[in-house]
Amino acid sequence: MPIVEAERKGSPVGPPAFKSRKDKRQAVRFTANARWKITEKGRLLLPKIGALRVLWSRTLPSTPATVTVIKDSAGRYFASFVIETDPDTDAQHWPVGEVAGREVGLDMGLTHFAVLDNGEKVTSPRFLRRAEKKLKKLQREHSRKQKGSKNKEKSRLRLARQHAKVADARHAFHHQLSSKLIREHQAVHAETLNVKGLARGKLAKSIHDAGWSSFLDMLSYKAKRYGRDFQRTGRRFPSSQRCSNPACHHIDGPKPLNIRTWACPACGTIHDRDTNAARNTLQEGQRMRAMVAEGRAETENACGAPVRPGTQSRHSAMKQEATESHTSRAA
Numbered sequence: 001m002p003i004v005e006a007e008r009k010g011s012p013v014g015p016p017a018f019k020s021r022k023d024k025r026q027a028v029r030f031t032a033n034a035r036w037k038i039t040e041k042g043r044l045l046l047p048k049i050g051a052l053r054v055l056w057s058r059t060l061p062s063t064p065a066t067v068t069v070i071k072d073s074a075g076r077y078f079a080s081f082v083i084e085t086d087p088d089t090d091a092q093h094w095p096v097g098e099v100a101g102r103e104v105g106l107d108m109g110l111t112h113f114a115v116l117d118n119g120e121k122v123t124s125p126r127f128l129r130r131a132e133k134k135l136k137k138l139q140r141e142h143s144r145k146q147k148g149s150k151n152k153e154k155s156r157l158r159l160a161r162q163h164a165k166v167a168d169a170r171h172a173f174h175h176q177l178s179s180k181l182i183r184e185h186q187a188v189h190a191e192t193l194n195v196k197g198l199a200r201g202k203l204a205k206s207i208h209d210a211g212w213s214s215f216l217d218m219l220s221y222k223a224k225r226y227g228r229d230f231q232r233t234g235r236r237f238p239s240s241q242r243c244s245n246p247a248c249h250h251i252d253g254p255k256p257l258n259i260r261t262w263a264c265p266a267c268g269t270i271h272d273r274d275t276n277a278a279r280n281t282l283q284e285g286q287r288m289r290a291m292v293a294e295g296r297a298e299t300e301n302a303c304g305a306p307v308r309p310g311t312q313s314r315h316s317a318m319k320q321e322a323t324e325s326h327t328s329r330a331a
């Protein structure tokens with residue numbers, strides 16, 4: 001939640017000592033022992049700092065145990081709270097009974113952010129594309145400014161702010177899409193991308209920009225929280241090479257990225273490349289899920305580490321850190 005301004009009675013004190021982080025963000029954490037609190041007026045009262053005005057981006061469902069104050073690279077301050085979530089409340093929120101039997105397969109790609117097995121293609125929303133366009137413009141302007149000049153410094157700050165806006169917009173888009181997919185389905189199947197392998201090549205920038213791994217992480221923790229299944233299919237599974245016709249499953253070999261549709265030489269089905277891959281991912285995910293249910297295979301937990309079926313209770317309380325990211329001016 002963005003912090004707008006600070007007010008404090010008594011003698012002035014310096015800003016809090018931030019611990020430096022690798023990602024250029026700085027953060028300081030206050031635990032329950034630090035005796036911080038949220039005042040009746042909705043201000044954040046921090047020891048030695050005073051009462052801070054906060055732009056609350058959502059109401060807190062319960063009393064948080066800790067608060068972390070973060071300063072990002074664009075000079076904006078945020079307050080992030082750790083909240084205990086209640087599994088029963090979550091289960092009521094999005095009842096799993098309403099989506100029984102509904103499953104979806106996802107193909108993550110470069111032409112579209114994701115393609116669903118029903119043929120639906122998800123591109124990034126207009127607010128994100130607009131922010132990215134403005135970022136490119138500012139990057140061009142920045143590169144033209146003279147080194148060491150005041151204008152260069154001004155444009156650097158503008159650029160940093162726009163970078164942060166793009167990151168926020170992307171984060172919001174990932175949240176919207178992952179929530180929708182989890183809410184509407186009992187099981188979500190996605191391919192585990194060989195992101196590292198791909199990122200070494202020309203596609204590096206697109207992959208970095210698409211932020212697939214943060215999106216997949218969201219699917220994973222939301223599935224766990226709302227009693228859904230999230231299944232990642234293996235990297236070695238040839239989702240884009242196999243004919244998704246369940247009666248055929250002919251493997252046709254690799255295809256260059258510019259081949260968007262192809263006809264299966266075995267059964268004659270015409271395939272849209274991405275939809276076919278999403279259908280294969282769904283089928284493979286269902287196969288893996290059945291194996292897990294029978295206790296013949298391992299599934300993944302929220303962190304992506306393998307867990308034996310049955311060892312993890314979906315209804316155990318879990319902690320979730322809600323880092324708010326809304327644009328505001330620096331405190």
Ligand SMILES: [Zn+2]
Pocket residue numbers: 243244245248249250264265266267268269
């Ligand atoms: Zn076929």
